[in-house]
Amino acid sequence: MTSSPPPRADRCSCAGLRKATRHLTQHYDQHLAPTGLNIGQYSLLANLARRSPIAPGAFAALMAMDRTTMGRNLQPLEREGLVAVAVDPADRRSRLVSLTAAGQARLDVARPLWAAAQTAFEDRFGAAQAATLRGLLATLIATDLATAH
Amino acid sequence: MTSSPPPRADRCSCAGLRKATRHLTQHYDQHLAPTGLNIGQYSLLANLARRSPIAPGAFAALMAMDRTTMGRNLQPLEREGLVAVAVDPADRRSRLVSLTAAGQARLDVARPLWAAAQTAFEDRFGAAQAATLRGLLATLIATDLATAH
């Protein structure tokens, strides 16, 4: 007897998502390269601009990112003086991450380059499809996938 | 005068994609953990199963992955004996990556755990939405985003 036909690898939602992320990240990173930021760093600064100051743990949850990943990702930004991390006086276990003036300035420089990347993407992929995709992704992010039942 | 309202960071297709990828990757990785593989490694083995042997460069292009990333990702799999890399006798610049018997065996063990992760995802996200998402992602991956005009 032969084994049943193996599930096609291209039906894996996760692999498709990861593959598409690699593809699109390279596009945005190329546009942002002159600013010295990648799309991950740009995204952190842009989100921080609307929520500064915020605790690293809360920021990580907001970005659907592991707590320790957030800590590592903040390090190069802190080293360059784009964000500042200080002990929270109200709870000295916690920290407060703030966008600095240099961080805001860098963000202002990067924003039009990000917009160019976004526009170029939508021109090629289709603005309507892009909007549909963003909607699906937002739903996915809001979907509880905890293994426990 | 005040500056114009900044574009919302949550309208960035790339950031949304990256965020969703983190979310979904953790789900699949948790299901696959007993196999000692993560979803990236599983995806490599599953794709290799249908195309072995293949040159690293061609494999990288197939996975929309940088050539050097592919090389690095193959290292732990090679160390565990799940894939084998040999010089291509027809062109000694090139290599041929093959799935080993141990790699096939590991894949057979992992497949039902991957299927459980996929099923759990579709149960919670919706199978129809998941299919729509995979279609959009496939289109995105096939979209040429080269910066040059």
Add this chain to the structure above:
DNA sequence: TTGAATTGCGTGTATATACGCCTATTTTGC
């Protein structure tokens, strides 16, 4: 045929991601 251009890969470096383990601080139960 032989030097130049091309091609295929590996390495060094840097950031991204997350698990396990640890310390410090706060909160809770008694």
Add this chain to the structure above:
DNA sequence: GCAAAATAGGCGTATATACACGCAATTCAA
């Protein structure tokens, strides 16, 4: 009040990702 539990975060380790650079083998052109 004080000890236990819970919470916030750092660090070691491992893999993921990709750019710049360099080497070896092949192909191309004069």
